[in-house]
């Protein structure tokens with residue numbers, strides 16, 4: 001599955017991730033026990049579960065990327081907690097990483113759309129860079145604001161913050177874009193989108209189809225009563241938000257692209273993308 005960043009989205013949230021839908025998770029998501037791992041992978045799996053590597057001594061990779069939940073968090077928090085006392089809040093939702101081996105290195109395709117890379121903004125070009133990035137900027141570092149809402153995460157154009165590649169610093173047109181995550185195991189995720197804004201697939205999909213037709217349902221209102229759309233982006237980047245492709249290509253009061261029943265149909269399909277899915 002191709003994983004584009006770019007083309008996106010935005011609003012109170014941007015990338016399609018998705019989950020929840022009241023899904024019970026766990027056991028069905030566990031990989032088969034008889035898989036053969038190389039010696040190196042066995043060692044890596046031990047490190048993955050090693051809590052002594054963390055500042056608190058209580059957290060491992062698996063604490064956030066839980067194998068029983070398709071390597072995504074076992075809880076419904078929008079962002080996970082970490083740090084020496086386990087009370088520092090990350091700024092982005094923890095992604096599921098089970099099928100990351102199929103993730104492409106970061107590149108621009110022939111239409112200029114950014115594709116692949118690691119992290120929500122694709123800032124790490126490959127696994128090695130991703131490991132370096134973690135050393136420089138832990139996902140558990142505290143956010144600069146306390147308000148959970150409207151953290152104004154700019155996405156792709158923040159890549160330069162890590163000083164690994166400064167190439168996108170001037171690409172204001174990419175501000176607000178986030179990597180599109182794999183939908184594999186999406187029904188096992190309990191927080192959705194890069195900022196964990198939604199808890200259920202129903203809410204995430206309803207947001208997608210009503211964002212433009214019923215904006216006042218999703219955004220705060222201005223003094224004159226109109227909805228303050230895309231308020232999680234700095235005002236100068238709000239025009240970047242995709243409003244030309246379905247289901248966003250509608251105006252206020254128009255009929256949403258999907259009915260409530262059709263949303264349920266899509267959710268029924270998304271559930272089939274879970275490992276071990278049984279009809």
Ligand code: HEC
Nearest residue numbers: 060061064080081082092093094095118119120121139140
């Ligand atoms: C406190 C929670 C937490 C812990 C602990 C944690 N991660 Fe993550 N992980 C995250 C978050 C949040 C992101 C997304 C960060 C971003 O996009 O800026 C992430 C992203 C990733 C990604 C990139 C995923 C993608 O789709 O691009 C990989 C790979 C990863 N983590 C592996 C690890 C490994 C290996 C460890 C242990 C050394 C680890 N993580 C520990 C929360 C955590």
